[in-house]
Amino acid sequence: MQRSTVRTALALTAAGLLAASMISGVAGAAPAERSTPVTIRTPDGMLMSYIINAKNEAPGHLKQLERAVARSGGAVVQSWPEIGVVVAHSDREAFRADMVRYAGKDMHSMGPTRSIAVGEGTPEDVPTPWGPAAARTQGAQPASRSDLRSSVKSPDAAAVAVADPRESEQWALKATKADQAHQVTEGSRDVLVGILDTGVDNKHPDLAPNFDPAKSVDCTDAGRPDRTEANWSTGGHGTHVAGIVAAARNGIGVVGIAPNVRIASVKVAADWIYPEYVVCGMMWVAAHGFDITNNSYNIDPFDFWCTDQAEQRASVYAVQKAVTYARDKGIVHTAAAGNHSWDFTKKTTDSSSPYDGGGAVDRQINSSCKYMHSQLDDMVVVSATTQDGLLASFSDRGLGIIDVGAPGHQVLSTINGGGYAKWNGTSMAAPNAAGVLALMKSAHPDWTPDQLEAALLQQADDHICAAPQNNTGPACEGTGENNSYYGEGTVDALDAVR
Structure with a gap:
């Protein structure tokens, strides 16, 4: 038989759903205790990948994020204007802090997508403020997934x-x-x-x-x-x-x-x-x-x-x-x-x-x-x-x-x-x-x-x-x-x- 309740995602827009769920957690109730924090370290010279979300899908917000990435010493690898998402690379430890400073109200959230350096590197046709891949410190790569x-x-x-x-x-x-x-x-x-x-x-x-x-x-x-x-x-x-x-x-x-x-x-x-x-x-x-x-x-x-x-x-x-x-x-x-x-x-x-x-x-x-x-x-x-x-x-x-x-x-x-x-x-x-x-x-x-x-x-x-x-x-x-x-x-x- 069909569920007795209808998923909220069928009735709400993605923005509305996520604005609520990101604050209140699963099923609309605030978690009793915060989860244990996890810090992902990104020292200088370690190429990292980040997902950056715009406040909304308005073109101006995304453009501001792309400018902020450049000012913060990063490179825009891919932008998805339909959903207000930017994928960026940077080898700077201060990249996250600088993004907060430069993106300001145009940014909803950002974070690294992995805990290790970008093994595949930055695509060759993406302009970067750092040198060629050989000049970067990638670090030892772990066993595959x-x-x-x-x-x-x-x-x-x-x-x-x-x-x-x-x-x-x-x-x-x-x-x-x-x-x-x-x-x-x-x-x-x-x-x-x-x-x-x-x-x-x-x-x-x-x-x-x-x-x-x-x-x-x-x-x-x-x-x-x-x-x-x-x-x-x-x-x-x-x-x-x-x-x-x-x-x-x-x-x-x-x-x-x-x-x-x-x-x-x-x-x-x-x-x-x-x-x-x-x-x-x-x-x-x-x-x-x-x-x-x-x-x-x-x-x-x-x-x-x-x-x-x-x-x-x-x-x-x-x-x-x-x-x-x-x-x-x-x-x-x-x-x-x-x-x-x-x-x-x-x-x-x-x-x-x-x-x-x-x-x-x-x-x-x-x-x-x-x-x-x-x-x-x-x-x-x-x-x-x-x-x-x-x-x-x-x-x-x-x-x-x-x-x-x-x-x-x-x-x-x-x-x-x-x-x-x-x-x-x-x-x-x-x-x-x-x-x-x-x-x-x-x-x-x-x-x-x-x-x-x-x-x-x-x-x-x-x-x-x-x-x-x-x-x-x-x-x-x-x-x-x-x-x-x-x-x-x-x-x-x-x-x-x-």
Whole structure:
């Protein structure tokens, strides 16, 4: 059944929503205690990336921010006038203090987007007040995100030999009733799904028939759109996700939930997934006619970004504005809940952030702290279920946070180089829901994001609070109609196309 309450984001503008939520925290209530402060040091010579938000989207505010960046010894890497966001680099320790002095009333918030130097450097065509890259002190770079985190590369990946068509092995098709929905429609070529991820192997024989290279982009070069094919066509995680959504029915390998819709790679993940990468991805899909995005990642380098801290708030504010802007352009976003067995409503500590530079601190978190992106507004948050219909032991959860459940255990899909593998993770659950939304959009091309999301939740099959796989993690809360494990229930592709 559909939620009894309507998300405030559907009724308020991004500016109005964020002005309230940044002050009061989640659910409109002020946090009881402030979260533990985290200081990110930026010594002279260390090139850092910053997100800077204008007071509003008026052109004058953005221009003033760009001038202030130059006066403060920084360089504007990318501006998004549609949402009033500037991405800037600087190698000056005093940059933040000078921005406050020079930007004044034109600036809403600013903060560094990472705790380490900018590994990718500043794009060559951006004028900078400092010397060439070789003259900068970058410092030692840590291991990549895939070495340190579990949310991009799914746990327990098991390679499977390429064989004859594998549809009979795809339990997710039956669990979502996609096999029955395909008797009605396999999707429309007019529907375009963005795979915001590590990149997609567009040459894979199961993906090539549905792949749209003209709509693909890489956003991991400091948060600027890069159309170079070699940069957006790599990344095993994104290839697996893409196959779940739209592997073609072509007599080869596997079949996607929506095997006739188009997909495109919107690369937002490299070694790390920084806020400016996701802002770029959302602004790209908003400008290029996408209908649905799948977001199977979390944003580095914090597990929880606390909006009662000004510098962390800046990234939350910018990402939320980009997400809402894309939704206002007609795009529905699915989001993987996460793979930690957490109940978000009960999380009060974080001992792993910031983690990109190995400098994590033990800290208290509160209701203002958000796991980005699944605790943002305008996201359909998806938990992972197993073949026996239970919550996967690794799946994150939370009453009022999880929207729906979908298959996320031993899900067979495409991998780089033309192969196939069974992977686990909420990263696999979210694209199952995205595929159902793609079928729904195909059957109802005039439906708005509000209508699509409402129908997805209303049509979901109610699921009682059964114990999770291996009975681990916080207990289920709520009713069969809406609970902390499965939200409104498990996705139903057949109802989506009726």
